[in-house]
Amino acid sequence: MLNVESKVDRRHKNIIKELKKHGKVKVGELSKSLSVTDETIRRDLEFLENQKVLIRTRGGAVQSASEGFEVPSMEREQKHLEEKEAIARQALELVEEGEIIAIDASTTSLQLAKLLPNMSLTVITNSIHVSIELAKKEQITVILTGGYLRKESMSLVGITSDKIINDYHVNTFFMSCTAIDASWGVSDSHEMQARTKQRIAELADKIVVLADHTKFEQRSLVKWINLDEVDTIISTNDLEDSLAEKYEQKVKHFLRVAL
Template structure:
């Protein structure tokens, strides 16, 4: 007769096998397939996420190493929310009244947009969520890039977007990313999203990366910005000491929030 531990291990392996095959799993389906309660499956997914073997989503999970797969924005917003808010507070100090800034479509920069004061400011963005937040502030002028709508991130991308922003001047571009690596650069999981951000970056005087500690030492599908093009990196105080040292040794302006 199998021990309790062996049963759990076998169940975990079946979950991972199905995840590898399908790319994602659902709690209710796993509950039926493995003949255990949904609460048991949720505990399994929580354990496997702590082992960094998957990423939990609403009602299921996806592979932790799924390159090219982007977690829907509402799911991403919940992760490391306190860190993102702290990063946003520090990022506000990089804004001056009357400037032209750009903000990309990410859950970290969304926290920043929510905190931007109602001051004379021009904001260029490809994020529907950011534009809605800033529309409540009468002194902030919002310019949407246009383009094709990606519902996963509620962002506008594509050639149309690139053409619209082509003649703008930008003081500072605030970006987030899927991965940042001291040797490889800044990367994202979706090609069109990356290309749109790359075009905006070419127009900016300064680039400020907002990234919580989980983004460091990660390489996602599309590298779109060389690390040397980054002026400032704002991250959480929980960043690993070794990672912090690697960036400081290369003389990056690294700010801990």
């Protein structure tokens, strides 16, 4: 038994070493290099995710939010997809025809863009994916912020983006994030991404945070807004009751939807 535990510990150390070196790992590559089965590696990754060392993705894992690493958008879109869709359906109820809304470059917000009906609406976004989705709906006016393209998130950020959006008014800003902490606030893993969100939030009457249960009790690289500045947080019943009660005290409205 002691030898088995020792092998497991060494395997975990090797996985963490590769993760820090490359930012991400693949199940197949790890199973070959460590001479174990794919299923063994998957169990290792599950254990390390529970220890908040990493975040599992399809076929592998990436560093956790606390490490300041941004997961590529295509991988993030597949994580907790059922939760993101449920959160987006709830968020849709907060959108009224004729409004000016902003949608950030998050995969949860992308689900909201997919659900928006073809109605009279103006949408400001820094997301290439969101703009492509909304281009299918002729009644929706789309305003792209401009700026530098971040390929990891397919988002537009930087000083140019800030200047373009400076004079706009926003009724409601729908956004997600890398992490939420009850005392520290809302944070993201990339500084320019966080600053763009912060600027849009300053223009908005209401701020709605869309967050699956994995985002809570986490801190990422850059904090950009306090929870008392957030109007609504939407999550799901996958979030523990005790945590939900904790965050209900921090914002005006905390909504949990059933899956």
